[in-house]
Amino acid sequence: MFWIPRRSFNSSAISLAKKVSKGKSSNSSGEPKNALLGRTSSKLSAGIVGLANVGKSTFFQAITKSSLGNPNNYPFATVKPEEALYRVPSDRLLKLSQIYKSSKITPSYLKIVDIAGLVRNASKGEGLGNQFLSDIRNVDGIFHVVRGFDDDTITHIEITVDPIRDLEIVNDELLLKDLETVETTIERNKKDMNKPNMRAELTKENEILEKINDLLFEHGKLSNIFKWTEDEVNVINKHKFLTAKPTVYLLNVSKPDYESQTNKYLKSVQDWMKEHSPNDKLIMFSADHEHEFVNSETASPIINDMVISMKDSLNLISFYTVGKVEAKEWSLKRHSTAPEAAGLIHTDLQKNFINAQVLKSTKVFEKSEELKDVEDVEKAMKYDRNGKDYEVQDGDIIIIKAVGGKTK
Template sequence: MIPAVMRRFYSVLGRPSNNLTSGIVGLANVGKSTFFQAITKSKLGNPANYPFATIEPEESKVIVPSVKLDRLYDLYGSQKKIPATLTIFDIAGLTRGASSGEGLGNKFLNDIRHVDGIYQVVRGFESDDITHIEGNVDPIRDLSLVQDELVLKDLEWLEGARERINKKLNRTPKNSPEFLEMTLELGLLEDLEAHMYEGRKMSHFKQNWTEEEIGILNKHNFLTAKPTLVLLNVTPRDYLLQENKFLDRIKDWINEYAPGDKVVLFSAELETKYNEFDRKLDEFENYCKTIVDGQEITTPLTALPNIIIEMRELLQLISFYTCGPIEARQWTIRKGTLAPESAGVIHSDLEKTFISANIIKYDDIKELNPPLQESQLKSQGKIKRGGKSYVVEDGDVIHFKATSGKK
């Protein structure tokens, strides 16, 4: 049986936690480490023009962009603003045959297993100066190659799981609840195996999963059950004009072999240049105009904020806020989290001693003028009380009430 405290998370695949992570995955030498350095604004990672420049995963936290936090900071006149973060790992590049151990493949695949969401970087630009491990640029082949390696490794783990279940079944009474649960698990794994032999990921087996099915998959932590955002690494010009000669074929491939996955254009080269301009946005905008020969640019000059937000949405992460004169702070929780457990994200004592929560909806105050007067909000009925069964929503501004706990 699924523990009651975890049951709220089982509407989606993935580890039942508020502290989820993402990993950058792809073939060797497609711009993963350059992207990692750009999104983390760091010198971590090792972007180099040869395979396996990265061996051990690099880890960094990136700030989650939030217009809501910026607005709440102004409304409450807070002294400081504390955004949420997302942990990202730069994982070494895969090669053909990784699932069978080629190119340190087993190690790299195990590194992927420890993250919750996948940024799959695919090369969509041609350059004589940057070699491609497969000899030429072909995003469709690269997408298929990486997916095949992940599927093959999952099939290996799935086969091992089935063997273990069959051994337990032989020792379990047929009229016991455990026998029924293992039979259900075995049947699901057999159906998934047939689906994956067609080169498709577990996450695309069906759209509406039962709680029991999701509980089974989350227990095994399969690679292809993780949500994926495909990042097509293109030239600066292609990104600014949102065009690429491979894009239509990539979308067709995703629709057939990875339905539900999304492709986002970005340029590791342009993001690196964006950081070099060090927030001098006017100068960077002029630089971008020279790239597109003066054409109108309607695309955001950097793709990174959108890339971070897209991953959070794939991971089913939302934010609530605590605000006052000292600080305005953004907190991360999983969709479906109850008020007491949300309080526990701030401090475990708050969850144990939770009484109630005073809740202000962001949409009710975003158009008001600072400084906010909570007494006025109360008189207007804009402060609601939530109990232990209240499900926190994205954008909630919350003040938790609790009994005296440990200092």
């Protein structure tokens, strides 16, 4: 197991963690199998999280090119979460559609959710408190926006600009809420164990919760650098732990800082990330600057980078169904099997799955010159036949064969 050194978090977190009775950590499902955190659905969402009034809604409008979210210079301008879809840009999809001469291109989408701002002690109900935390529960990944611009006209709820302090306030609130969830669930399970036929299941869940408690207490969050079993991932998904959500950190700086790629807080944020979130990505951007493009058709490269980083953090890969009618990109959780990919297209295809015919998109690109004048690219290329254990790879072009006929 890796060790992420963590500064000691505030005393209420420690006492809360100590209150949870310690048990033996165990992978109760027998042989440990490497399972990734997160849901298997391809329809995943990323929530914009951060202290109040740091530029979240400004960023939300910029990324989704919508007028939702109410950016305004006062804390809690956003109350209810707003959501919009972001078309994930894909050169690969575009190139495939050209080679296969597809009439229609259907990209994959990522749902972006603008969430209310948070303040110190949100886990105890301060500010919009629990409402805000339950909105985070429902997203799969987090864009954590932190203020890195000086501007006396823009209110900072902690008065001064200090990104490290702000990062720690937000992360500690998420941690405290998770510790509380562990504690209350363990206690509830103990009571429910007396119900008929519940003992074995709840004992197993409590063992997993004890392990989660220890990890939270030692490392401050749950992440894929720890090895998880499927049972453990199921418990984490069931309780939607906030610190298990993959995070892309966004340092919101002024337009001049963004243009010159310098910012007086950048180095300290990078150092903090190295120590506390070494596997997460940090992107410097300017919400104000990106907002200027809200009415333009094209997405800025930095926004594309953010979404691609988020997809990667969510462990999503892309596979393709391509033909003359349509070229379509699908997002799928890494390590998924061919029948699971088939299930995204249609549940019947998963149920009646026979095999998956697979072609690597790189092979198609290698032969793109030769394929220029080919009428039916699908017939001209050799697809490999794979069974139900085939693990879908990023960039695969797939044809699913199911009982009742071949379907894409």
